[in-house]
Amino acid sequence: MKKELTIEGRIDAHKAPELRKLFDSLYQAGVKDIYLNVQKVSFIDSSGLAAIVSALKAARSQGGEFYLVNPSQAVSTLLSYTMLDQIIPIKTEFVV
Secondary structure, three states: OEEEEEEEEEEOOOOHHHHHHHHHHHHHOOOOEEEEEEEEEEEEOHHHHHHHHHHHHHHHHOOOEEEEEOOOHHHHHHHHHHOHHHOOOEEOOOOO
């Protein structure tokens, strides 16, 4: 099963725990692939990035995948600086 999510604004220490819980609940419900649209994310910090990496690991451990869709400039810059753009799959659109 695939799931598309969209997040806007900031992915920071306040939002990261909420995201982790959301991802965990989706995986427990049988979702294998998550497509996270981050086109309208204006800021992301290390805790937000950690939530994304955690979701990626969880997906792969269950035979699924985690994708970032349309990363904003803020997200693209951080992924590039951390070289996670070479590890986290990036899509330009959600594909069923």
